[in-house]
Structures are given as C-alpha cells and as structure tokens.
Amino acid sequence: MEREAAAVVELRDIEFAYTKEDTVLKSVNLTVQQGEWIAVVGESGCGKSTLVRLLNALLQPQSGTVSVFGEKLTEHNAPLVRARIGMVFQNPDNQFIGETVEEDIAFGLEGLCLERAEMERRIEVYTGKLNISSLLLKHPGELSGGQKQRCAVAACLSMEPEIVVFDEATSMQDERSRRELLDVIRDMKEQGGYTIFSVTHDVDEMLAADRIVALQNGTIRADCAPTSFFENKEWLRDCGIELPFRLRLEQQLKARGIGQSEISKKLQQPGVKQAVEGGRVRDRLDESKREEKIE
Numbered sequence: 001m002e003r004e005a006a007a008v009v010e011l012r013d014i015e016f017a018y019t020k021e022d023t024v025l026k027s028v029n030l031t032v033q034q035g036e037w038i039a040v041v042g043e044s045g046c047g048k049s050t051l052v053r054l055l056n057a058l059l060q061p062q063s064g065t066v067s068v069f070g071e072k073l074t075e076h077n078a079p080l081v082r083a084r085i086g087m088v089f090q091n092p093d094n095q096f097i098g099e100t101v102e103e104d105i106a107f108g109l110e111g112l113c114l115e116r117a118e119m120e121r122r123i124e125v126y127t128g129k130l131n132i133s134s135l136l137l138k139h140p141g142e143l144s145g146g147q148k149q150r151c152a153v154a155a156c157l158s159m160e161p162e163i164v165v166f167d168e169a170t171s172m173q174d175e176r177s178r179r180e181l182l183d184v185i186r187d188m189k190e191q192g193g194y195t196i197f198s199v200t201h202d203v204d205e206m207l208a209a210d211r212i213v214a215l216q217n218g219t220i221r222a223d224c225a226p227t228s229f230f231e232n233k234e235w236l237r238d239c240g241i242e243l244p245f246r247l248r249l250e251q252q253l254k255a256r257g258i259g260q261s262e263i264s265k266k267l268q269q270p271g272v273k274q275a276v277e278g279g280r281v282r283d284r285l286d287e288s289k290r291e292e293k294i295e
C-alpha cells in the first residue's frame with residue numbers, strides 16, 4: 001500500500017522537564033514526513049525516550065506544540081492518535097497482558113474490533129515474520145528477553161499502526177535476531193510506507209534508517225542522512241557514538257584513493273567479509289564492556 005508523503009509529525013519549540021531543576025528537552029524542532037525511518041540517537045540520558053514519548057502524549061511538553069497526522073495533539077484527540085501509533089519499549093516485561101503469547105497479541109487486536117478470520121490472519125503473518133510461531137502457546141514468563149522483545153514487536157505490528165516507535169526494541173537480541181528484526185523493519189517500510197522512529201545505540205539500525213536525529217543534552221545536535229552523520233567526527237564524539245569497524249575500514253580504503261565500487265567489492269571478498277563480521281562482534285563486545293563500566 002503506497003502512502004502519499006506528507007508531514008506526519010511536527011514538533012515545534014518543545015521544552016520538556018520532569019522536574020523544575022532539570023530541563024530535558026530544549027528548543028526541539030522536528031518535522032518528519034510520512035514513510036520516513038528516523039533513528040533517534042545520542043548518549044544515555046540525552047532525552048531520546050522522552051522525545052518519542054511526546055508523540056502519543058504519554059508525556060506533555062511544558063511549552064511548544066506536538067502535531068501528529070496534521071493535528072495538534074491535545075488530551076481530547078490523544079486516544080485516537082494513540083490508536084494509530086505503535087510503541088515497543090526496551091523492557092518487554094511491562095507490555096504483556098495475556099496468559100500466552102497468542103492471547104497477548106489477540107488482546108490488542110480485539111480492541112480494533114476485527115473479524116475473527118482477520119485476527120487469525122494477522123497473528124499468523126506477524127508471528128511468522130518475527131519467527132515466533134512456535135512460541136504462541138507459551139506463557140510470556142517462560143520466554144527469554146530477546147523472545148519477549150520479538151513477541152512485543154509482533155503484537156505491535158499486528159495492530160498495523162501508521163507510526164511505529166521502537167525504543168531500543170532490538171537491545172536484547174543476538175546478532176542474527178537483530179539483523180532479522182532489522183529486515184522486518186525494512187520490509188515494513190518498503191511495503192507499507194510506515195513511519196518509523198527507532199531509538200537506538202545500534203549502529204546497524206542507524207545505518208538502515210533514512211535520517212539520524214542526534215540529541216545532545218536535550219537539543220538536536222544533528223539531523224541528516226546516516227552517511228553524513230558517520231562522516232562527522234565531532235558529531236560522533238559529542239553524541240558518544242563510535243564509528244563501526246566496517247566504516248572505519250571503508251574510510252581508510254577511501255583515504256588510500258580506492259573508489260566506492262572497488263571498496264564494496266573488496267568488502268564482499270571472503271577474507272575481508274569475515275574480518276568485517278569479526279570487527280562487528282568486537283564492536284559489540286566493546287559496547288557491552290562500556291555498559292558494564294557504566295553500571
């Protein structure tokens with residue numbers, strides 16, 4: 001289903017604070033067109049989750065306006081807007097209602113007043129896409145963190161919302177599942193024209209998006225294509241993002257005067273491909289070491 005491009009989200013002069021002492025978002029302005037995939041990135045605590053929670057009025061700004069689907073968000077239209085926005089959070093435990101995975105997905109669909117056959121079709125399609133068909137009769141408590149996340153994504157997508165917000169929704173996935181999940185998001189975007197926000201620390205997810213919106217201390221530090229973002233060392237440093245191994249390698253090859261098509265060929269050569277995969281795993285290990293240090 002092709003959807004016509006139009007501004008689907010507009011944030012104007014947003015200021016937001018949880019407490020009087022600390023303003024979390026300052027002078028945030030952002031326009032997002034229908035069908036765009038936005039990766040919201042930045043250091044821990046810079047305001048990413050706060051920003052996306054404004055979109056369905058889970059939080060309300062102290063000043064400025066949030067418009068979604070062309071309408072200013074108010075307490076009156078918030079319930080209608082929420083029905084068109086799907087959100088998947090980092091901690092899936094808080095999102096389960098049903099006694100089994102199937103019941104949980106069906107519970108959300110019942111709210112849409114769908115016919116039984118359509119509910120069954122959606123459950124089959126989305127659990128198939130997320131590779132969780134074998135978990136349908138399990139109790140959510142029996143699932144691993146990664147399986148719970150995939151179930152939460154399936155439940156969200158089965159509602160077929162127009163905007164989908166993934167707030168670190170791939171953080172508990174192993175490497176293969178993370179890539180599979182990214183493929184599902186890519187497919188959604190290509191086939192359905194969904195507008196996607198992904199709050200992420202994952203470089204592959206950033207690279208897959210159309211646009212990076214990078215926050216630093218509650219203001220937008222950069223808003224551009226992923227390639228431009230990863231070329232700017234200052235932005236990367238200020239937003240606490242390390243250049244991934246593959247991009248570091250590409251930049252070194254470019255610096256030696258090797259053209260892009262030649263670089264792409266080289267990266268596909270078996271030995272080089274393995275080294276890149278190894279580098280990706282090392283990058284992840286470095287990431288988890290950093291997280292351990294922070295904890």
Ligand SMILES: Nc1ncnc2c1ncn2[C@@H]1O[C@H](COP(=O)(O)OP(=O)(O)OP(=O)(O)O)[C@@H](O)[C@H]1O
Pocket residue numbers: 018019024042043044045046047048049050051
């Ligand atoms: N409910 C709350 N009450 C008070 N302060 C909060 C609350 N939620 C978040 N904050 C604070 O607001 C700031 C921004 O938090 P937010 O969760 O938006 O950051 P983030 O960029 O998503 O972080 P992370 O990458 O660690 O998830 C942080 O300083 C955080 O401590």
